[in-house]
Amino acid sequence: MQKTLTKFLACSMAFPLTFGILLIGSARGAVAADAEDYYAPVTAEEGTALLGQLHDLITTTHRTYTRYADCKDPAIAQKTDPGPNGQLMEFYAHAELSSEWKSGASGTWNREHVWCQSLSNGLWGENGGGADLHHIRPTESRVNNARGNNKYGDFDSGNTVWYRDASDRQIAIAGYTKSGLFEPIDEAKGDVARIVLYVYTHYNTFENVYGTTNGSGQSYYFGTLKFTNVVSGKTEDDAIALLLDWHLSDPVDEIETTRNDAVYEIQGNRNPFIDHPEYVEKIWGEPVPDAAFHSAVVQIPADGDLSERLAALNRAISLYSGLTSSQRDVAAEDVERLRAAIDAYNDAVDAYNAQAEETERAALGAAGRRRGA
Template sequence: MLATHIRHRRWKSVALTTAAVLVGLTAPALTASPAAATTTEYDDTYYADAIGKTGTALKDSLHEIISDQTKISYSAVWNALKATDQDPNNSSNVILLYSGVSRSKSLNGGDTGDWNREHTWAKSHGDFGEAIGPGTDLHHLRPADVQVNSIRGNKDFDNGGSSVTNGGGSLTDSDSFEPRDADKGDVARMILYMAVRYEGDDGWADLEPNEKVNNGSAPYMGKLSVLKQWNDEDPPSAFEERRNEVIYDTYQHNRNPFIDHPEWVESIW
C-alpha cells in the first residue's frame, strides 16, 4: 500500500520568474534561493481551501486543515516511529534524526546506544510535556540517539558551535543546536508545522517562531531567519515525503504542508 501511495505522488517544479542579476560573486556566500513553487495531488482536495492564499490568510487556512487529526498516546509513539522513520534500505532499522545513523528498531529506550523520542519542538517551550496533542504529534517527533538527544536538550536552533559527539556533523553551543546539513530542512519544516498547527485555540499554548535563542519555557522557538534558510537549502527528501505519507495514511490523517509546499514558508513568514 505504501509503495502505491509513493508512486502516485506527482511533484512538479514550477519555474519562478527571476529578474535579478547575479552580482558580487566575490562575496563570502550567496543567499539561498527561495523554495520553488510546487503542485501536488492534494491541491484539489486536502489543500483546496488554502490554494491561492498568502500570509495570515494562508496560515489560518492551513491551521484549520491540519487541525483535523487523529491523536495518539505517547506510548503509541514508539511503534509509530518504527514505521514513519524506517530505514528504506533495512526494514529492521530506523534512521535517527541529527546523526543519520541506522539503528535497530528494537533498541528503543533510555540507555546509551538506544534511541528515544525527540521532540523537535522542545516540549518545555510551551510546557506541553508528553500530553496527547503537541506532546505526541508525530510531525515533530523523531527517533534520535539518546546521548545526541540529551545534548540537544531544549535548545533553540541556530548556526554555529562545536561538533556534537556521534552527531553526524551536528554542532552545538551553550544556547543553540545546528543539525547536520541533511536534517536542516526537516527540522525547519517540523518547527513551522507546529507553529501553524498549535495556535492557542485548543487548550495548548500558541506556538510561534521568533528571532531569539534561550526561549526557555516560553512558547517560542528560534531562530526563524535560520529556519527559513534551512528550508531553502535542504528541500524535502524522499524520506521526508514518505514519512509525511505514512503519518497521513496510517496515524494522524493530517499532513505537514511545508513538506508538500516548502514555498509556503516564505509566503507566511
C-alpha cells in the first residue's frame, strides 16, 4: 500500500510540470473509461439496496488508505485540488490558494475534515476516514478555524467568513457562521453534500448501510455515523433534506470531477455521488414521477381510432414497465389513468370482436342455405 503511494509521489514530483499536465490529460480518458466500468457491479436501482451496493463497492475498491500526513503533501494536493497558476483550490471559497505547506499559518492551507473529527464518534484518526482524500480538503487556516466544529446549516444574516491571504487581504467569501452553524457559499454547498454522503456511505459499518462487507479497511475505521452528527436538523430526515437541497442546487462541477479522478488513481475508489448524482435521489430522495411516462399517459386518446389508442397504450405500458416501484407509487394517478384507458380499450376490443363475429356468422348463414334446400 505504502509502496504504491511512494511510487506515485516520486513520479509526480520528478516530472516537469508541463509534462505532468500532459500525462494527466492523456490519463484522464483512461480514467473516465475505468469509471464507467467501476459501477458495473451496481445492479440495484434505488433505496437501501443501492446504498448497500455502493458501500460494498467503495470499500472493496479502496485499495490504498492514505495517512493523515499524506493529506498535507503539496504534490498530492496539487494533483487532487489543482488551482489556477499551479496553486491549490481553496475548498470553501473556490479561490486560488498557495500550495506551499506552512503548518497552518494564516493565509496558507490546512487540512479540513468536511465531516468534523469531533463529530465522527471518534472514528477519524491518522488513518481511515480521517485521512481519506475524498474527504479531506484544503482550506485556508482561518476559514478552517471559523468552520471549527460547526454543523452545516442554512440561515439568514450570519457572520461572513472571509478567505484572507497572508497579508490579511480579503480574497473571497468562504461562508457564513451563526449560532453554531456554518453555511458554505452556494457554489460549495453541493461539494459539501456529496462529501458528507460519501463519508456516511463509506465509513458507516456495513450493517448500518445495508452492505455486506467493509472491504479492505480496518474494522476500527468503521462505525456509526448519522447525518445529524454534522448537519443541522432535529431528525435524520431534516438533515437529509438539507443535503438533498444543497446537492440539487449546486450540481457537480469540474473541481469535483478532477479531484474524483485524481483520488481514484491514488486510493482505487471513487465518490459515486459525483459520478452518478442521480444516486443521491434514488437513495435518499422522494421518488420523482417519470415525466416521459406522464406525458405518454396524458397523450392516450380517450376514444376514437382504436389502432391509434393501441399505439399510445403500448408506448405508455412500455414506459411503465421501466419504472421502479417507487416511481410507480408516486405516479399512482397516472397508473390509474392508464389502467382505465386499458379497460376502455379492452371493452372496445370486445365490442369489435363481437362485431366481427356477428358478420362472420351472417356470412356463414348466407352460405348455409344449401343445407335447407
